[in-house]
Each structure stands twice: as structure tokens, then as C-alpha cells.
Amino acid sequence: MKGFVSGGNRSISRRVLPLALGLVSVIALGSAPLWLDAFSLSFLLKVLIWGLFAASFDVLFGYAGLLSLGHSVYFGLGAYGAAWMTLSYGPEVFPWALGAGVLLGGLAAAAIGALAVRTGSHGFIIVTAVTALIAFLGAQSRRDLTGGDDGLTLSAMPLALGGWRAGCADPGPAYLFALGIVLLGLGALGTMIRSPLGLALRCLRENELRAQALGYDVYALKWLAFTVAGLGAALAGALYALVNCHVSAALFGWLVSADVLIWTLFGGAGTLVGPLVGTGVFLSLRELLSDLWPAGYPVLVGLALLGIARFLPRGLVGGLRTRGLGPTRKGEGP
Amino acid sequence: MTVVLFQLANGLVWGWVVALVALGLSLIYGVLRVINVAHGAFYMLGAAVGVVLYEPLQSALGNAPGAFALVLVLSPLLVGAFGALLEATALRPLVERGRWVMTIVTTFALLLILQQGAQLLLPGVRSVPAPLAGGVELLGLRYPLYRLVLAGIAVLLIGLTALFLYKTRFGLWARAVRQDRELALSLGIPAPWVYSGTFALGTALAAAAGWLTAPVVSVDPRMGMDILLQSFLVVIVGGLGSLRGAVVAALLLRLAEGLFAVGFDPVSARALALFLMGALLLWRPHGLFGREEVSS
Numbered sequence: 043m044k045g046f047v048s049g050g051n052r053s054i055s056r057r058v059l060p061l062a063l064g065l066v067s068v069i070a071l072g073s074a075p076l077w078l079d080a081f082s083l084s085f086l087l088k089v090l091i092w093g094l095f096a097a098s099f100d101v102l103f104g105y106a107g108l109l110s111l112g113h114s115v116y117f118g119l120g121a122y123g124a125a126w127m128t129l130s131y132g133p134e135v136f137p138w139a140l141g142a143g144v145l146l147g148g149l150a151a152a153a154i155g156a157l158a159v160r161t162g163s164h165g166f167i168i169v170t171a172v173t174a175l176i177a178f179l180g181a182q183s184r185r186d187l188t189g190g191d192d193g194l195t196l197s198a199m200p201l202a203l204g205g206w207r208a209g210c211a212d213p214g215p216a217y218l219f220a221l222g223i224v225l226l227g228l229g230a231l232g233t234m235i236r237s238p239l240g241l242a243l244r245c246l247r248e249n250e251l252r253a254q255a256l257g258y259d260v261y262a263l264k265w266l267a268f269t270v271a272g273l274g275a276a277l278a279g280a281l282y283a284l285v286n287c288h289v290s291a292a293l294f295g296w297l298v299s300a301d302v303l304i305w306t307l308f309g310g311a312g313t314l315v316g317p318l319v320g321t322g323v324f325l326s327l328r329e330l331l332s333d334l335w336p337a338g339y340p341v342l343v344g345l346a347l348l349g350i351a352r353f354l355p356r357g358l359v360g361g362l363r364t365r366g367l368g369p370t371r372k373g374e375g376p
Numbered sequence: 377m378t379v380v381l382f383q384l385a386n387g388l389v390w391g392w393v394v395a396l397v398a399l400g401l402s403l404i405y406g407v408l409r410v411i412n413v414a415h416g417a418f419y420m421l422g423a424a425v426g427v428v429l430y431e432p433l434q435s436a437l438g439n440a441p442g443a444f445a446l447v448l449v450l451s452p453l454l455v456g457a458f459g460a461l462l463e464a465t466a467l468r469p470l471v472e473r474g475r476w477v478m479t480i481v482t483t484f485a486l487l488l489i490l491q492q493g494a495q496l497l498l499p500g501v502r503s504v505p506a507p508l509a510g511g512v513e514l515l516g517l518r519y520p521l522y523r524l525v526l527a528g529i530a531v532l533l534i535g536l537t538a539l540f541l542y543k544t545r546f547g548l549w550a551r552a553v554r555q556d557r558e559l560a561l562s563l564g565i566p567a568p569w570v571y572s573g574t575f576a577l578g579t580a581l582a583a584a585a586g587w588l589t590a591p592v593v594s595v596d597p598r599m600g601m602d603i604l605l606q607s608f609l610v611v612i613v614g615g616l617g618s619l620r621g622a623v624v625a626a627l628l629l630r631l632a633e634g635l636f637a638v639g640f641d642p643v644s645a646r647a648l649a650l651f652l653m654g655a656l657l658l659w660r661p662h663g664l665f666g667r668e669e670v671s672s
Contacts, residue, residue, distance in 0.1 A: 109477055160661045164616055167411055168608045175605040183643050344488035351478040
């Protein structure tokens with residue numbers, strides 16, 4: 043197994059380049075309200091929120107090597123947790139609504155994860171798919187709680203910066219608030235990936251037996267990855283609810299789980315940045331197609347997935363990186 | 377008492393249908409090591425193709441049960457051939473390289489394409505009239521005749537599949553590949569044929585189940601999702617790759633749901649049955665008849 047290539051100059055450029063790129067993008071994102079109109083700003087915000095969701099999925103899929111087909115459950119629970127809190131106590135309590143969404147999604151991930159990671163790698167996929175289906179059917183049948191396909195509508199967060207007010211169509215200062223939360227979330231995920239815990243997860247992905255032999259508690263590690271990914275997804279979901287002012291049962295649907303998988307694969311699983319890029323590309327694509335052929339979007343997503351699975355298994359960012367522990371090697375297992 | 381009997385009969389009928397769908401799923405998993413997420417779409421395709429063929433055949437033959445039976449042969453054949461084509465083009469390059477994560481991504485993509493494609497080509501909900509009217513007296517309960525026939529055909533198909541797997545050369549090959557792929561290949565078993573044949577057989581079984589249930593449920597592009605959920609569940613609870621386990625778990629799931637439906641509303645009954653399956657899985661994480669996964 044090739045891999046761990048270490049070189050003096052290359053590793054320095056490898057450290058400086060991402061740092062510079064990251065700094066430039068943070069500055070660009072932070073100043074975006076100055077040079078973007080309301081529509082583009084709101085679109086950019088959506089990319090950021092869904093990108094956080096995709097990054098949380100990448101922790102589970104790209105790093106721990108666990109393919110979940112039900113990651114939408116935690117996004118949906120996060121969104122509904124925040125929505126229910128806002129509807130009960132008013133939009134002023136939005137920090138608590140955010141917390142409630144994260145708590146709800148995180149607790150669900152901790153509980154479902156405890157069952158799912160014990161069923162073996164193939165069983166895991168099926169169990170997560172089953173939880174997604176149950177959540178979707180449940181959300182559809184309990185229209186009194188979820189509003190079904192029509193969903194629930196919230197009022198905007200009472201944020202204002204001078205005369206600049208947050209609204210549902212024009213996020214305004216809510217953009218800066220959400221940007222801060224998204225960057226915090228991404229930073230937390232990135233820190234975890236770079237920590238010894240992240241290395242242990244990668245070890246698990248590459249060879250579970252060897253990880254076991256090294257003394258790692260593989261169930262605990264998988265459960266932890268599942269729970270952290272669920273927390274990240276719930277945070278994204280809660281932000282989505284607060285910024286978008288609308289949640290519906292469709293958030294639990296198959297398409298959401300399919301979307302996050304394709305964004306991550308296209309951008310490059312196991313890179314954390316790749317899923318963000320993939321999210322941006324595909325959301326822009328959907329925006330373009332929504333005028334031309336809205337019903338065809340899922341078909342195109344399916345065709346794109348087929349192509350990626352066959353011809354671009356390491357994704358955009360993964361393919362660009364010469365080093366890096368791409369997700370393909372994991373696929374060459376038994 | 378009649379309510380209990382009615383629910384049990386329903387549970388039994390649907391149990392065999394789920395077993396039929398899950399059998400194909402389990403077979404494909406056992407031989408190709410592919411978790412066919414698109415399996416529910418093939419079930420839906422079986423019904424959709426049947427809807428398209430039924431009307432013209434009926435007017436040509438002038439005989440509803442005859443046309444229905446003919447469609448029951450044609451629809452699985454067409455869907456099975458389509459499945460074999462998809463397997464050969466989209467799945468096999470990945471199966472042969474052992475990229476099993478990508479195989480799931482691929483079947484997931486197929487699910488999206490087939491379901492949305494059906495939505496575009498055959499929008500809306502359709503219903504198929506039962507080819508056999510009338511009912512049967514069962515211990516003071518009048519039960520629709522067609523449903524009994526449906527369960528009978530499902531049992532027959534499951535039995536035929538078992539015979540096929542245990543009495544024919546192809547079945548021997550398929551079981552050999554299932555047990556040890558490397559060894560089977562080294563003994564000269566034609567793997568491409570086994571892969572395509574198994575995928576065709578599995579999808580044809582799903583299609584047959586789809587057309588059989590078309591008169592009982594409404595035919596729409598999303599009809600496969602519910603049965604996919606149940607088939608997944610019984611395959612996992614029965615033990616991944618265990619054909620016997622899938623059938624046992626399917627009957628268990630639907631009979632439990634039928635019994636729960638006596639005392640609770642349908643949604644709660646479904647939830648309780650699912651919880652029961654979850655409890656079984658906690659008790660035996662590798663399924664009722666499953667063995668612990670051995671990673672090589």
C-alpha cells in the first residue's frame with residue numbers, strides 16, 4: 043500500500059498553500075455582502091450551509107469509511123428542532139433554537155449510531171438507509187408535527203446591523219452570523235480530523251482488523267465518528283431552518299441523502315474541502331437547471347453519480363492532491 | 377376473532393411478497409456482494425411495465441386472467457433482461473475491481489434514474505383491476521380470492537428459485553461463487569454469466585412481485601420505497617446473504633405487523649413491527665441466520 047509520502051519542500055508548500063487559500067477564501071466570504079446582491083448572497087449562504095452538511099458527511103464517509111445512506115435524518119432533525127423551538131418561543135430565542143436543533147440531531151445520531159455501527163460494514167449501509175426511510179415516512183405521516191410536504195414557516199431572525207436587517211429573502215446580517223457558525227463548525231471538524239482521533243479513524247478505514255489489533259476500540263471510534271457527523275449535520279440543519287425560514291418533510295427524503303453523497307464524491311471524499319467545492323458546483327448546476335428542466339434534475343444527479351463511480355472515484359480535490367489518502371483505496375478491500 | 381384472522385391472513389400474504397422481493401435482494405448480495413439499493417425500483421418497474429402491457433394484451437386475448445398471467449411472464453423477463461444489461465454495463469467493472477462502495481453508489485444512482493424516469497414517462501397513480509374476482513370462506517371470514525392466489529404464486533416462485541439454485545448447473549455455479557469467489561473463478565466457473573444471470577434473476581423476482589401486487593396496491597413511481605425498506609430490514613434481520621433467513625424474517629415482520637394492527641392503528645402497528653425487528657437486531661447483530669462478517 044503506497045501512501046504516506048513525506049518530502050521536505052513538498053510538505054512545506056503543502057502547508058502554506060492551503061493556509062493561504064483558506065485565508066483568501068475567508069476574507070472573500072467575509073466581505074461578500076459588500077459586493078454581492080441579495081439573491082447571490084442568499085445563494086452563497088445556502089452553499090455554505092449545505093457545504094457544512096457535506097463536510098460532516100465526509101467525516102463519516104471519507105475519514106471513517108462508513109457509508110451512510112441516511113445522513114439526511116440528522117439534518118432534518120436539526121432543522122425541525124430549531125423550527126419547533128422558534129415556533130414555540132418566538133424568533134428572539136434563535137441561539138437556543140440553534141442549540142435545540144443540534145441537541146436533537148446529536149442525540150438521535152448517538153442513539154441510532156450505537157445500533158448501526160454494530161451491524162458490520164454492509165449492515166451499516168442498510169441500517170442507515172432504513173432509518174432514513176423510517177424518518178421520511180414518519181415525517182410524512184405526522185403532518186401535525188412536521189407540516190408534511192407543505193412544511194412549517196418561521197419568521198426571520200431579529201438580527202440587525204445598523205439599518206441592515208435580516209429577512210427571509212435577503213439574509214443581510216444573518217449571513218455574517220451563519221458564516222461565523224459555519225466556519226466554527228468546519229474548524230471543529232477540521233481540528234478533529236487532524237487530531238490523533240482523526241488518524242485513528244483513518245486507520246480504521248484502511249484496515250479494521252489492524253486497528254483492532256493496535257488496541258483501538260473500533261465500535262467506540264465508529265460511534266464517535268457517527269455522532270460527530272450527526273452533530274455537524276444537525277448544526278447545518280438548524281442553521282438552514284433559521285436562515286431559510288421554512289422547513290418541510292422533504293428534508294428527510296432520499297434526495298437529500300443522495301445529494302450529500304454526490305457532492306462529497308464529486309468534490310473528493312476524505313478531503314473535507316472537496317465536499318464544499320462539490321456542494322457549490324452542484325447547487326449552481328441545480329440553480330441553472332431549475333429554469334430549464336426541473337423534473338430532470340434527479341435523473342442528471344443519477345447519471346452524474348454513475349459517471350463519478352466509474353471514472354472519477356477520487357473526486358475533484360482528491361484527484362488534484364498527489365499525496366492524500368483518497369477514498370478509492372478503501373474501496374479496494376475484500 | 378375474524379379481525380385477528382383477517383390481519384393474520386393479510387400478514388401471511390404480504391409476508392410472502394416481501395420474502396419474494398427480499399429473496400432477490402439477498403441473492404444479488406450473496407453472489408455479487410452488491411447491496412442493490414435500486415431493488416425497489418425494479419419492483420416498481422415490474423408493475424409499471426405490466427400496466428403498459430396489460431391493456432393491449434387484454435383486448436387481444438379477450439381474457440383478463442390469461443392476459444394477467446401472460447404479463448406475469450413477460451414483465452419479469454423484460455425487467456430481468458434490463459437488469460442484466462445494467463449489471464453488465466454499470467456494475468460489473470466495479471464488482472470485478474472490488475470497489476464495493478462504488479457499487480452502492482451506482483445502484484443508488486440507478487434508483488434515482490429509474491424512479492424519476494418512471495415519474496417522467498408514466499406520471500400519476502394507476503390501478504389494476506384484480507384478474508380474479510370473488511372471495512373464499514375461511515373459518516367464517518370472507519377473504520379476497522386474488523390475494524390467496526397471489527400468496528400461492530409467491531410461494532411457488534420462491535420454491536422454484538430454490539429448486540433452480542439447488543438442482544441446476546447454474547445454481548451450483550451461483551452457490552459456488554457465493555461461497556468463495558476466488559476458488560470458483562479458479563475452477564473455471566464463468567463469472568460474467570453468473571453475475572448477469574443472478575442479477576437478472578433477482579430483478580425478475582422483484583418485478584414479478586411488483587406485477588403480482590399491482591391489483592392490491594396503487595401503481596406509482598414511488599411504490600417501491602416501502603417494500604424496499606421492508607426487504608432491506610428482513611435481509612438484515614435474517615442475516616445478510618442467508619436466503620432462508622430472509623424468508624423467515626419477512627414472514628415474522630408481516631405477521632407481527634398484522635397482529636399489532638389488531639390493537640393499534642396501522643402506522644403504530646408498522647412502527648411496533650419495525651421496533652421488534654430492531655430489537656431482534658440488537659439481540660443478534662449479524663441476523664437470525666447470519667454469520668459474523670469475516671474481512672479478508
